[in-house]
Amino acid sequence: MQKVSLFPTSELSENEVRLVEIDGYPPIAIYNLAGDFFATDDTCTHGNASMSEGDIDGDEIYCPFHMGAFDIRTGEATVPPCATPLKTYQTEVVDQMVSILLEKA
Template sequence: MGCTKPATHWWSSMFNYTAFDESKAEFVEIAPASELPNGERLFVEVGDKPIVIFNIAGQLFAIGDVCSHDEGPLGDGDVEGHNVVCPRHGAEFDIRTGKAVAMPAVVDIPAYPVQVRDGNIFVGIPKE
């Protein structure tokens, strides 16, 4: 009688951003880790990619700084748990994965691997 499949939204598999293989990333040095204290965010551009890096409870996460719904500045939005809320229309994205988790966005955004080495933040960008 019960449904054995987990409930999903109709858009959940339409436009998924597929994370790239971290071993194929080129890691770019961004800034000293001391410049990104807990609860803060750092805006950077790597090549032509606007990226925002979040420090959430000591863990660093990097996502594309452009909402897939209307190209709003995601990094300016509020953070609720591990979600960032676009300040324009309220679309939400998981900063760990880039997954669109609330309408009106249905397209995921890029999420980039982050490393801290020798006290410096590095973000992994797909090799071109």
């Protein structure tokens, strides 16, 4: 695993999502859920939509294309037409810096 530092916690407000791009990996969406940070693949498993352009409702992210949804904590598809889970990644916050743990590319 490799740890990649992303941004200070202050750069992502609660219940917001942002896109990060890391060389050698697919686009990744980072979420702040009530102060806890989560990460999933950014590209919807139903089509070519960016989850970071979707809307967070509770623990779910709604896709901007067809309004399917996923559980942000587990990646599980919760609202059709989404059926295949989003890949999730482990995050870490140390000294107010958000990092992601990735398998080596």
